[in-house]
Amino acid sequence: MFAKAHLQTALLLVQAYKGEMPFVHYAKQYFSSHKKHGSRDRRQILQLCYAYFRMGQALPEWPAEKRILTGLFFCSTEPNALLQALEPVWNEQASMPLEMKCELAGCKITDLTIFPFPGQMSDEPDQLAFAVSHLVQPDLFIRIRPGFEEYVIKKLDKLGISYSIPEPGSVRLPNGFSVEEHFTLNQQVVIQDLSSQRVGRIMRAAHDYYQMAEEFRIWDCCAASGGKAIMAKDMFPSALLTVSDIRSSILENLRRRFKEARIFEFESLVVDLSVATPLIPRQDLIIADVPCSGSGTWSRNPENLATFDKAEITRYAELQRKIIGNAMRKLQPGGLLLYITCSVYRDENEENVNHFLSNYPLELVSQQFISGYSEKADNMFAAIMKHI
């Protein structure tokens, strides 16, 4: 009976939500003005809402209630109490392959065009596999900081949890594992998606290929709280690091994280790169992990699958061009520009790289779609360009 009431609340929420803020904040506001929902109710309602969002653009002609239930069925990998209460016949088949679930639900797997604007995507992903990957919540990944490899693995073994090592230094953990309870966050390990860690390997390869000195200048020009910057410092400890971001509050987070990470020597500054270039020396490596649609990470915030506005792709692509235009003024001849997005849209990725190559003295070293969708990880794009 509660499940049916929760379904009605979820229906109300998903139909009222228009993408005005992250859904988690929207739902929080709703629950704070509707105190009758206890924590178990809230969990179930949210589960139903997210099941709906994970259906994204698929089967738009189906009524919203049916899309919630179908989403719940498709997202369930084993029988569970909520599905049992709402669709007991489907619950018995919860572990079936997706193709068979589709038959049972009255659709075909090719109807699962979950992802918005697939025609705008970079060529790389297999569109259907990519679309249905959004039915699954990605895993949690940590990067082990240099010197703590043995300690972390021993501790994970001792805890007896199920983990795996997709690549040396990376650990895949079950969602819900409390990293901070067991490790000193940022000192021993950093929470960082697998694809983001792979960007580090691209950075390392380019550095080694060009035989750059170990002591060189790095500028992380869109640093946020410093995920890429900490990784860069772990790879090149003697590099002279500058970090900047448009938001001073996020740089405060960065400074706290850097302290925990025992990184004390760096310059930090607030700068809006869409309109200005900071007064800093020319750099050997600029890391530009630019603001983007985030479309490669929508498995983590699936409400975007249902609400994303196409005009945002152009808005981001233009902002990215402005940012690179100003950052370029500080790239040393012979230096490297590492352009990164967590987008799957061509305009933010390959098209922007073409624009940079045509407008600045740059040559392409490599560009790569870092595909995470088949590994329960994010999807990213990275291009390395050299100042000629």
Ligand SMILES: C[S@@+](CC[C@H](N)C(=O)[O-])C[C@H]1O[C@@H](n2cnc3c(N)ncnc32)[C@H](O)[C@@H]1O
């Ligand atoms: C994708 S995030 C960077 C993530 C970060 N590199 C990491 O690994 O954790 C992009 C950052 O760009 C910043 N940003 C947005 N617009 C900007 C601008 N005009 N100038 C400089 N930074 C900007 C945002 O505040 C955000 O922190």
